[in-house]
Amino acid sequence: MPYFDAASTAPLHPVARQALLSALDDGWADPARLYREGRRARVLLDAAREAAAEAVGCRPDELSFTPSGTHAVHSAVAGALAGRRRTGRHLVTSAVEHSCVLHAAETHRAAGGTVTEVGVDRAGRVTAEAYRAALRPDTALACLQSANHEVGTTQPVEEVAADCARAGVPLLVDAAQSLGWGAVDGGWSLLASSAHKWGGPPGVGLLVVRKGVRFAPQGPSDERERGRAPGFENLPAIVAAAASLRAVRAEAAAERARLSALVDRIRERVPMLLDDVEVVGDPVRRLPHLVTFSCLYVDGEALLGELDRLGFAVSSGSSCTSSTLTPSHVLRAMGVLSEGNVRVSLPRGTTEGDVEEFLRVLPEVVTRVRGSLDVPAAPVREEPTLDEAGLVVDALGRRCPIPVIELAKVIGDVPVGATVTVLSDDEAARLDIPAWCGMRGQEYVGEREAARGVAYVVRRLS
Amino acid sequence: MPYFDAASTAPLHPVARQALLSALDDGWADPARLYREGRRARVLLDAAREAAAEAVGCRPDELSFTPSGTHAVHSAVAGALAGRRRTGRHLVTSAVEHSCVLHAAETHRAAGGTVTEVGVDRAGRVTAEAYRAALRPDTALACLQSANHEVGTTQPVEEVAADCARAGVPLLVDAAQSLGWGAVDGGWSLLASSAHKWGGPPGVGLLVVRKGVRFAPQGPSDERERGRAPGFENLPAIVAAAASLRAVRAEAAAERARLSALVDRIRERVPMLLDDVEVVGDPVRRLPHLVTFSCLYVDGEALLGELDRLGFAVSSGSSCTSSTLTPSHVLRAMGVLSEGNVRVSLPRGTTEGDVEEFLRVLPEVVTRVRGSLDVPAAPVREEPTLDEAGLVVDALGRRCPIPVIELAKVIGDVPVGATVTVLSDDEAARLDIPAWCGMRGQEYVGEREAARGVAYVVRRLS
Numbered sequence A, B: 001m002p003y004f005d006a007a008s009t010a011p012l013h014p015v016a017r018q019a020l021l022s023a024l025d026d027g028w029a030d031p032a033r034l035y036r037e038g039r040r041a042r043v044l045l046d047a048a049r050e051a052a053a054e055a056v057g058c059r060p061d062e063l064s065f066t067p068s069g070t071h072a073v074h075s076a077v078a079g080a081l082a083g084r085r086r087t088g089r090h091l092v093t094s095a096v097e098h099s100c101v102l103h104a105a106e107t108h109r110a111a112g113g114t115v116t117e118v119g120v121d122r123a124g125r126v127t128a129e130a131y132r133a134a135l136r137p138d139t140a141l142a143c144l145q146s147a148n149h150e151v152g153t154t155q156p157v158e159e160v161a162a163d164c165a166r167a168g169v170p171l172l173v174d175a176a177q178s179l180g181w182g183a184v185d186g187g188w189s190l191l192a193s194s195a196h197k198w199g200g201p202p203g204v205g206l207l208v209v210r211k212g213v214r215f216a217p218q219g220p221s222d223e224r225e226r227g228r229a230p231g232f233e234n235l236p237a238i239v240a241a242a243a244s245l246r247a248v249r250a251e252a253a254a255e256r257a258r259l260s261a262l263v264d265r266i267r268e269r270v271p272m273l274l275d276d277v278e279v280v281g282d283p284v285r286r287l288p289h290l291v292t293f294s295c296l297y298v299d300g301e302a303l304l305g306e307l308d309r310l311g312f313a314v315s316s317g318s319s320c321t322s323s324t325l326t327p328s329h330v331l332r333a334m335g336v337l338s339e340g341n342v343r344v345s346l347p348r349g350t351t352e353g354d355v356e357e358f359l360r361v362l363p364e365v366v367t368r369v370r371g372s373l374d375v376p377a378a379p380v381r382e383e384p385t386l387d388e389a390g391l392v393v394d395a396l397g398r399r400c401p402i403p404v405i406e407l408a409k410v411i412g413d414v415p416v417g418a419t420v421t422v423l424s425d426d427e428a429a430r431l432d433i434p435a436w437c438g439m440r441g442q443e444y445v446g447e448r449e450a451a452r453g454v455a456y457v458v459r460r461l462s
Helices: A014-026 A034-056 A069-083 A099-110 A128-134 A157-167 A235-271 A300-309 A329-336 A352-372 A402-413 A429-440 B016-027 B038-055 B069-083 B101-109 B128-134 B157-167 B235-273 B300-309 B329-334 B352-372 B404-412 B429-440
Strands: A062-065 A090-094 A116-117 A139-145 A171-174 A190-193 A206-208 A278-282 A289-295 A341-345 A380-382 A391-394 A419-424 A443-448 A454-458 B063-066 B090-094 B116-119 B140-145 B171-174 B191-194 B205-209 B277-280 B290-295 B341-345 B379-382 B390-395 B419-424 B445-447 B454-459
Touching: A014 A034, A014 A235, A014 B016, A034 A062, A034 A206, A034 A235, A034 A402, A062 A069, A069 A099, A069 A139, A069 A171, A069 A190, A069 A206, A090 A128, A099 A116, A116 A128, A116 B419, A128 A139, A128 A157, A139 A157, A157 A171, A235 A278, A235 A289, A235 A352, A300 A341, A300 A352, A329 A341, A352 B379, A391 A402, A391 B404, A402 A419, A402 A429, A402 A454, A419 A429, A429 A443, A429 A454, A454 B300, B016 B038, B038 B205, B038 B235, B063 B069, B069 B101, B069 B140, B069 B171, B069 B191, B069 B205, B090 B101, B090 B128, B101 B116, B101 B140, B116 B128, B128 B140, B128 B157, B140 B157, B140 B390, B157 B171, B235 B277, B235 B290, B235 B352, B300 B341, B390 B404, B404 B429, B419 B429, B429 B445, B429 B454
Parallel strands: A090 A116, A090 A139, A139 A171, A171 A190, A391 A419, B090 B116, B090 B140, B140 B171, B171 B191, B390 B419
Antiparallel strands: A062 A206, A190 A206, A278 A289, A289 A341, A380 A391, A419 A454, A443 A454, B063 B205, B191 B205, B277 B290, B290 B341, B379 B390, B419 B454, B445 B454
8 A cells, every 4th residue: 555655754674674683683782881792782883873974975973873853953953053152042944944943943042042034935945045145143053954844845955055154154954854865965064864764763863063063962961972862872773774874875866766757747647637736846956756736625634534545645734634723834934825735755666556546546535525525605794894895704713725615615706806805713724815816816915813813805806 | 691781781572572573564654644554653652652651650641752761861850840940940869870860960050050969878778868858948859760770779769759749849760770670669750761771672761750740841842742752753662662561570570589589699609709899789678680799909891801701791880991980970979899890780581500600700700800900019108298107109190990909018018006198090099998998997097189199098907
């Protein structure tokens, strides 16, 4: 059954499984001990570090193993900010970083630091110019992902790293999504990654700090991993992580070509198979294996449930599939539709047949989900207290994608040139109503606070 | 070949290995996802939590899995201190906690907090009275291990927990060494433990926070593990950790009786087999599987090396086996001899034959190591500038166990009632010269700064 959520976690690579098993036998002892079992563990740890460093393109003594990619990012941000405390307390990130970067930024802000989030274009990409403009004399650290985890867009890391180097600001690259595909080029200062994204086991992250980068690890530490990752090393998993990184790199060129062609097929075919769909993310500057699209008038959770029933595991940045009821911060930063959002990320070995089957069932599934959403019409009334004359759709208390569906239902009743106002207290409406206008060629006038919820005003142009 | 260092890390339990393998197949997906693979992972995670909570004696929603026991302790200390910030910033620990507790205390002190270390008796045990006396109105948190990792002595946790409860102070119990043997009794508030100590895989710790305990997790967090352990769950290892905890508990009563008898045998026989040896730690209130002794005039690293050559893996708290050149803080706090220190901790399944073989080779090995240390005598001179008349042994620049050996060489030349002074810049001398006096029935007069190093003054009594 096709698993299409490799960007959440990749299935364990066979090489990782084999290495894990053999390291459970040979690498279970404490590598800090001097007896034979400890020395054997130390040899395995050193070899894993050499292999990982070679794949990253750094010196082994620049690389520490951490308990996860999230830990690596949290430690990197805290340590680099503390190391440059004298320079200032300004942190730069992109608006589309993984949540672990944004959580670290939030902690920094709560502790009195300042944060600039560099915006992205509709493809989810920062420009080097915008990033450069965010750097200040008091910037202690800049963070940029190598590639986005939700839409696959790659970032101009090499150019941004050069700008940061000129400004004397260290750049931390979150390479979680891309390290299995290749080393990160350019003069970055710190790098974090996560083994379970490249087919390694969970429980292993990488933290790389280039020589000469000011770095002051925060919190209690011990003698392990150069004082940058306290606690007993998870050695069998580390050995497996390094082995699988080598293995996926060996296969990377072939898989890149193969999966990229399959993703191209999805990118081309989905808009032909479905009405009212938007494929998001950069079509060229992207990860080989990842594509994301959003479907108007579709409840994301229902869509994922239907696909799951048919054996397809995908994920979604729609608000309706998360517990927080807010759409993904990535889609929000891009300003694209979030409703009915589907992320397809193909693991190694995905076949053409799997993708064809997905494309075969997708239209039926979307049609079925859209059909089930043909809900009774919301109250529509004239609203004299609002500035705009015209229709008001009361979608209060109704969740994505209902507000947009209600808007679509009444737009035909609005005279060309007149406005319709949608009242909604659903956070997704802020993103999806403007996106709908863009897709439908209508004018999005704006929003303002209403007595309850927010009033979104749309002018019919055609 | 006998591995006698279970207190560092226990060999993987066969049940853990089996559970790990099967969870690699069934529990590799993200338990936060709603598709089938994710739901299956969630079921495994919930079941592991139930099993671990049952073994701890807590509610499943009080227990979070962390990446290590060290992480659990660091998070517990930071979160509990922050949660009670309004009460004060005073932290109480015992002097013989695991270094990860002391590192957390050090971080707290560096951030402006205060720390009281409660001393121990010569067996390494705190008294409930001394612990109670350390509690203050501004005490935010108290920490006490269930059993000591270096000498095996169990602590009066139940009594201390009751005293803490009366004082309104939460008690954090580090149960890393004991949880495999049984639940920690008493009204503790927080508990930390580590799976690789009970035969689980590395990469898994437990953090338990009782309902109603004020707790504010520090640093960036995410939605995983109730916000107390950020990062992708190490699910296969978690499943294996819970399975092996159940398994070792099922075997605990039988192994406890068996290993305890083997340890008793070592405790009794070592002083009969060897001269000038001190078995340390409480002979009764102790872990079943652990015994520690120290040998006068023995270089600990040489001793471990010889034992390793014969196939015995043990560890040591001697300064001469560590990179820091200071004796273990535990032996220091107990005031016992640190030189020639050997910790024997038996893993499950250790046979009588293994122990007998160890006892057979130990005397030869110690004799050989003592023989190799018959070094040329240090300069001995009359020292008119010191207050005491008498011999001065210059052991400057010479490491443990040489200063004590030099002292032993000259004591026969000192008239009864007169003193001898040892000049030493080795940190271990501070512990080992008084310990030698205790073992030899001589009087330790005291120490004071010398022009170089420290002058240790000993009076010959017999």
